[in-house]
Amino acid sequence: MRERIRAAAKSLAKGIEDDIADEFGNLTGKLTADFTDDGSEIESELTGYAFDQINDALLGEVKKQLR
Numbered sequence: 001m002r003e004r005i006r007a008a009a010k011s012l013a014k015g016i017e018d019d020i021a022d023e024f025g026n027l028t029g030k031l032t033a034d035f036t037d038d039g040s041e042i043e044s045e046l047t048g049y050a051f052d053q054i055n056d057a058l059l060g061e062v063k064k065q066l067r
Helices: 002-036 041-066
Strands: none
Touching: 002 041
16 A cells, blocks of 8 residues: 555656646746847857756755755
């Protein structure tokens, strides 16, 4: 019984984690969209880097809070 409950809890947590990651991706995309107006390769790389850093930091913090 415990194993089934644990498995169900892990399944729910995975779904929540995916939803949070998707939401952060959307928000981070909005935050970094202003940097890509020019469309230059350097700005595109910087935007990608900024997106990754913000996303990783936000997601890491939420994971800490959930534990």
